[in-house]
Amino acid sequence: MASVRAGSVFLVSCAALSYEVLLTRYFAVASWSEYGYWVISIAMTGFAVSGVLLALFRSAALARKEFLFRALPLLLMVAAAAGYYFTTINPFNPLELQNAVLWKSQLANIGKFYAALFPFYFLSGFFLGLSWSAFQSEVAKLYAADLIGAGVGATAILVLMFVVHPFYLICAVPLVLFVAALLNAPKTGGARTWSYAALAIVVVAACEVSAIAFNKARFFEYKSIYPVMNVQDNKVLESYRTPRGYYLLLDNFTERRDLALSNNLGLMGSTGTPASPGLYKDGNRMASILPGGEIDLSYVPAALSSLPYTLRPAARALLVGSSGGYRPIEVQTGYLGVVDCLAIESDPIMFNLAAQAFDALSLDRSRIVRASPQAVLARETKPFDVIDVSDDYMDEGPANKYAFTVDAIQAYMRALAPDGIVSIPISIREFPVYAVRLAETARVALRDLPNPEQHIVVYRSEWTARILISKAAFSADDLELIRKFCSDLSFDTSYFAGIDPAAVEVWNELPPVSFETKTEDTSREGPQDALRDDLIALFGPDGDAFRAESFFNLTPSTADRPYLNYVFRPSRLGSLLDKLEIVPHEEVGFLTNIAVLAQALVMAVIVLLLPLARWKTLRAGNAPIVRGVCYFAALGLGFLFIEIALIDKFARLLNDSVSSFAIVLCGMLIFSGLGSALSGRFGSAPRRGVRVAVVLIALSCVLYAAALDTAIGAALAWPYAIQIALIVVALAPASLALGMMFPLGMASLTSGAASFVPIAWAVNGAFSVIASPLASLLAVMFGYRVLFAVACVAYVMALFAQPTPKAAAQ
Template sequence: LSLPAVTSTDSTIAKPLFQELGDPAAGAKVLYTEWSAVARTDVVSNTGTETLFIWTDGDVPTQMEPFSGNLEDMASARGFIGYVPFGLRPSPERVLCIGPGGGLDVLLALLGDAKSIEAVELNPAMQNVVDRYRDFYGDLYQRPELGPGLIIDEGRSYMQRSTRQFDVIYFALAKSATTQQGGMALVDNYLYTEEAFDAYWSRLSDNGLLALVFQNPALTDRCLATMASALMKAGLSGDDIAERIAYMNISPEVFASTPYQFLLLLSKRPFSDDERDVLKLLGTGYQLRYAPGVAEFPPYANVRGVSSGTEYAAALAARSDYLTRVEEGGPLVRLDLSPVTDDQPFYADLAPGLNPMLRPILNFSLWAGLLVILGALAWVAWGGGVLRPESRVAERLRGGVAPVAYFAGLGAAFMLVEVALIQKLVLVLGYPTLSLTVILFTLLVGGSLGGLLANRGTPDQAMARLAWLGPLVAVYQVVLALLAPVVGAMVLGAPVVVRVAVVAAAVLPLGLLMGQPFPSGLRWLGAHAGSWVPMAWAVNGVLSVTGSVLAAAGASIGGYRFVMYVGAAMYLATCVVGWWWARANEAVVPTPALEGLATLVANTDEDVQTVAPLEEDGDQSGE
């Protein structure tokens, strides 16, 4: 399928690739497209350059340089900002490249005389792309320095599972380019969290260097604040950090020529005097924002006087150009550069509070859920499938609140827990698609088995079990939210089969418990008020959609653990409502079949004065 050419430069309307296709000066042309479970990948040529650009979902470009296979032909790339880490620490023994895409990062490492390179790419479509263009870029990934070639895996998970130390850990534009105002601000990113920087620090050799390349200054600053926060929690002082970081950018006049614009370096040891001289020399070609003993300017030099990453982030955000409007026509607000964690990994979301892009989706889903709930209550109030036809409108309405709330709460709560679980366990499984598949499949299997258990006994007995089922579900969810990171760290180095088995074993009991309240409620309605069953399905289905949006909004504001806690509380409250509702009606609501039997007996036996409802086990009372 061809992509549309869009003339708008508003990234909230058009992705960067669409903008390029709509710009006659760029002369962009899509040469090849590959789809995968992760993203759509496009190879694009531009007028005036032989370089090809590989776009992931039209958002994040990576370069593929024409390469004959002779490194000396690429000697000019040593003047590129992306080469600085390898010029500063040449001839590294082992390099880890995360998200190398078209191979530019690997090429720079080879120019730096790297002896061994591990290139880890998340997008599986990239393998087919580089195979197709192997002649164009000199079959870079088949060079002996790369061993197994391009490794398809999640970069951080791969690194944490590895037992090796790296002299350089390098990644450029990993899910970070052009995202400040775009839709990717709502996408989680586990490469730039406190826990990630703690892991990078532990995997660096004593002479190691972490190198990060960005296209956006605010995102670079947030990364710096997150990095500082992680190191301070690991025991380093502000002065220790100040001796180990360097920060620079290319001239703004050439920003349009490359997305490789900002470079952030973190050294395992303090920069040596010789390295400081090199950094000083680099200042003649690049703008040094910070280099120890060379360019110590505020706000970046403020790291020496702060005691936390949050305090440092506030100092970085105090810049005048970070006071902006995050939505058109909105108030001036200061960008949020606070440190990012695995529990709240929205690194590219710089808007304080709830992201403006999420508000219309949240509002729509909330209104849709509310309208369905009100519609269901109106249907009950005006006599639709009422339990007590002789009751007044107000009484019928009061009687309908509990069942409507029960099925609505189950729909929303299930999605809150499901979405949070998928995100909390993605690093354990090592791949987003695998995490989605394993968690969803296990929850559905567990829910199916829970549905079988819900068929035990009478409908009233099934609803009575909610008295202990609700608290048990809530407690299990809270325990899982607390222990998931701990268990994940314990099995992270195990083979994928073991990790899948551990995750499935942890999630299956939850699915078993969560799968019982909904069919129990349907059984009760089927026995006592069958016409209510479609209403229950409708309310539950729509509120499930609302719940998924609430999960995204809740994670953005309070984190995924907070979402799990809210889901646990909602399950507990919903089960209490269901238990009370069934208990309050069990003595006065006969099943339709038994109502007919009672009428038959009354018409054929004039001596019968009263007919009590029969129990489902066949017992009866009355004359």
């Protein structure tokens, strides 16, 4: 019986996490992942609500537990299939959510998402919570099965992403639940058992048919791929299914090499950039892919990115991002005269496509490798004259944000020749402030130099700015050449040391973006360059005051806080919401976290208040209410704080967020499951077990905060297998201890305190939902070290709040 119960918990937990991951992929491909995270986070409050219902009707549920254990897997199959169907037909449009007229209808659509997905998570939570309540003496083993099942489910669905279209991953979930249903079939044999098995077969078959025949998943109209897919004679040349994303290589008359070019291109005798296939990842355009055959490169001298090669001719160049294979060709044969070129690609699909096209041209002085810039710089000994980051590198994957940090710029500077230059692009299409924050990041990276502003130049086109950082201060000859390049090509020189705004022409007007005024300032005469004005203030004598008083957060991006594009201050939320229609997509994640946190806090209050309807029952049973709430709330917060921080930290090591997610999530859940199983050794002394676990967790958090960045920096050039081994070693001690805490807390709820078990499950679930957005906000505002510190405090609080068996009995 124990093995059947553990197997059922394993399978239900496996299905629940598989469903969460596949929904995350669905929203990333069909819509925007930020809104998927919003919807799924709130829908997962079903776990918390299930605990509340169990607390209110515990006796009735336990009296019917055999029926419920048989019915719930069948209901879960239906809820999974129906929830996915109603999710895919929802006409949600996030662009309308920022429209003052249309936003109310979109809130209604978000409510429909909640209604579609809540039942599955409620039923999953009810099954697990009922298992803890009905078999409390086996909680350590059952919780181990829960955690290991979740780890296996996440890993299995990630593996399926290699072979199954992301819109059809849903087919896996009913099959897992079907096995769970068979495990819970009546054990009497005969007609009753066979009837139940036949019913389960009918239900799973109906769910599979509906998932395939009535699948309405699609790219929504606001995705960049949607209009391209509907262009006449559009061709899908290739498709690639991976956990990193769903890739499509498209060819049609609209696809061309995408590059920031001079407005004078036609006057220079060029016909423009060549036609090229476009690579899309999860419906978002990544880059043009170098086609075969001869290519007209006459556009190259008119590119914004060509300036460093004018300043440093005959350069040895490191290209961070190959732009689909174009950049090595452009810098070596496109009139730029590079004598030695090493190109880096981090995305495997992009690398393979770029390398195939690149190899066909047989350029003997150029190489292309798949690695992170940090890993390449860790093993390269010969200095570079130019380090050039491609326009599309940041958008290739979440882990690439580490290439735009203080730590990365300092690594670039160490790898430069004495007069070498780093060139880093940043889009200013939505907000010029992104370039200001990148310039501040560069300034802080150069803080050990006497006059860092003399090493920085900023120039731009209409939609793209580039930050030039020189190892030696820019000379007068350099500045004259820069100004001539920009003037000849109608680019704007937005900053150099000693700039006189009156003496610098503005070719591409860039008015300021303000959230503090209702009207636009029209008093100024002539074209404006808001970026120039901000940079002069940033590097001027009152720079500290400018940074402190700015509406935007100009704190530099670092390896501990690598969020260059999150520039809003929470204290200015009201002004931001007043002009929500101009908030760019880059800031949606920040606002989504605030919305999720607000709703999760409301749900937590409800979870805490509803069981008061049974206050007399809880008090009669001597349930340790206050201590229990504090203990299980701390567990819900602390576990996810550590997990989220480690996923992003190790994404820097592996240069891949998906691989980091899979390894960290699976590793933590499996090791935590083993820790849960080991917690049984402290069955007679749960408080001693909690002390051991908290000491181990606290030491791990201190080591993560103090030494993890250093260890990752040292391991960047290590072989992939050894990097994974490092991650496993780093995860194991803390994860074993984390897995002990929940069953040890449950072991304290003996005798009359057993009525608190479902409330403990509800509180843990509610605060787990709070933890995710709160962790993201803390990481953005303060960094991951603070996240580890807060997690450490949460577990120390749990140590002092633990409801001991003695206290419960009293």
